[in-house]
Amino acid sequence: MPENSTVTSWVKEMVELCQPDQVFWCDGSEEEKKTLERLAVEKGLLTPLNPSRWPGCFHHRSNPNDVARVEQCTYICTETEEEAGPTNNWMAPASAYRILKNLARGGMKGRTLYVIPYLMGPPGSPLSRVGVELTDSLYVVLNMRIMTRMGAIAWEELGDRSDFNRGLHCLLDVDPARRYICHFPQDNTIISVGSGYGGNVLLGKKCLALRIASWLGRKEGWLAEHMLILGVESPEGERTFVAAAFPSACGKTNFAMMIPPDRFKGWKIWTVGDDIAWMQPGPDGRLYAINPENGYFGVAPGTNGKSNPNAMATIARDTIFTNTALTADGDVWWEGMDGPPPAECLDWKGERWTPASKEKAAHPNSRFTAPMRNNPMLASEVECASGVPISALIFGGRRATTLPLVCEAFNWVHGVYLGATMGSETTAAATGAVGQVRRDPMAMLPFCGYNMGGYFRHWLNLRKRMKFPPRIFQVNWFRKGAEGEYLWPGFGENMRVLRWIIDRCHGRVGANETPLGWSPRPQDFDLEGMTGFGPAELERVQNINIEEWRREVISQDELFMRIYSFLPKEMIFQRELLVARL
Ligand code: OXD
Ligand code: MN
Secondary structure: OOOOHHHHHHHHHHHHHHOOOEEEEOOOOHHHHHHHHHHHHHOOOOEEOOOOOOOOOEEEOOOOOOOOEOHHHEEEOOOOHHHHOOOOEEOOHHHHHHHHHHHHOOOOOOOEEEEEEEEEOOOOOOOOEEEEEEEOOHHHHHHHHHHOEEOHHHHHHHOOOOOOEEEEEEOOOOOHHHOEEEEEHHHOEEEEEOOOOHHHHOOHHHHHHHHHHHHHHHHHOOEEEOEEEEEEEOOOOOEEEEEEEOOOOOOHHHHHOOOOOHHHOOOEEEEEEOOOEEEEEOOOOOEEEEOOOOEEEEEOOOOOOOOOHHHHHHOOOOOEEEOOEEOOOOOEEOOOOOOOOOOOEEOOOOOEEOOOOOOOOOOOOOEEEEEHHHOOOEOHHHHOOOOEEEEEEEEEOOOOOOOOOEEEOOOHHHHHHHHHOOEEEOOOOEOOOOOOEEEOHHHOOOOOOOOHHHHHHHHHHHHHHOOOOOEEEEEOOOOEOOOOOEOOOOHHHHHHHHHHHHHHHOOOOOOEEEOOEEEOOHHHOOOOOOOOOOHHHHHHHHOOOHHHHHHHHHHHHHHHHHOHHHOOHHHHHHHHHHHHHO
16 A cells, blocks of 8 residues: 555545445555466456466456447546537536446445556656556456556655546446446546446556546647557668557557568567557657557457567467457467467357357457567667657558558648548447448547547647657558459558658658658659569559549548537648649
């Protein structure tokens, strides 16, 4: 128990509200981990996997009604609706506290309340933040232990300050009708009830590191973004860092852990983070980023030795698998894993499954929770308190048409416009229809803790505090041809796009001016060693179809109309300039 009296009196208040039978203060030690894992196995929450194949790994099944983030139950509770903005669900704090306290009252009777102190970011970083999550879920404790720097380290970092994030999570009866994920940015508080699924309950991740942090970032002059961070090392040892935003389940983890193809002998990609970046201008006028997380909560389906060998190495031990399939001999499986499917297994709901079954064995949003320190390509800078200098920001979407493979913004304001108008086909990471294009500005639509118009303004304002702002790029790995075939091979080959981006940042290659931005010329884009992909294919994947762009501009307007009264005028001017160029 810490000596911090703000912590102890808040915990006391929450204990009085939830009335658990016991209170357990987590210390984050190895010994505690073993004890809690044993308890979770006894309670049937975790199944140990075969220790010779998956040492230290466990399998978990969530309630089938609770398998993804629920945006319709996610609220920003600010004094005025305007502060939350038209793209967030809003509730007045007083009403939200009343509803939530009524639900939480006595909600932990017969259960244990775990106190989880955690640190987001490297110790000693001016960007790092402390959170305390109170939960009655042992699964949450064990996941938070992987995803954050949990335990005594957080108390040390907090000292006697009171600016920690207060998080309360109650499982209740996991009833979707009583499911709320509420954020109170003005109180630095999160209350989540009625769910046990990752993004709704691992409060350090989406709730603190994005929704609350984006609010804090606006107030304090920094950015909390849904971005991976990676370092590209050339054979000469030059290291260049980039941060990239892609919507959920669009390959951020794969990109962050990419292994360059053979053509790029001597090049290395180092992972700093795979999901979240906290960034602020440094004293030298560059933008610096830290990864606030400590682990990866990645999508399992499609992860294999070809798509992401580093992820396969990372999840080989001390990992929790959620909603994957499970075999009788303690193996896990998902669609798109290496090798043939098992002849028989239990699917994500625990029902018998064979390759003849019509349903998928693993839930499309099944996940692995793995320590980042297992990653063979973890950047040493991940512990650096000042963060890494960012040379390029990349915005990516999943678009079958319209968007070229890569282009570079003309300048910062144009780059913010590219990010603000990002659209992507929806995925299984959130409940709802899959495959429809929705506007997802900077991949932050579900995660921005305040008014989206104010958020664009904050991005624009930040430019004034950077002498050397990163260049901004837009990418789309997912463009398809008339027959539905992908026009770009993706995965490791994305290194070629990254190389062009890096070379642009260092002023080493030219580009063609197009209505959408700077586009690679074939002579500047490394095509060597590619089979069936030459200058003609590059032109195809970069092609700008004017008809598609007419529709695109109209469809971009839908979001702009929703937030019109808050939209910075620069965004409207950029739209006009684009139309004029087209
Ligand atoms: C995630 C998400 O889990 O974006 O990272 O949904
Ligand atoms: Mn994410």
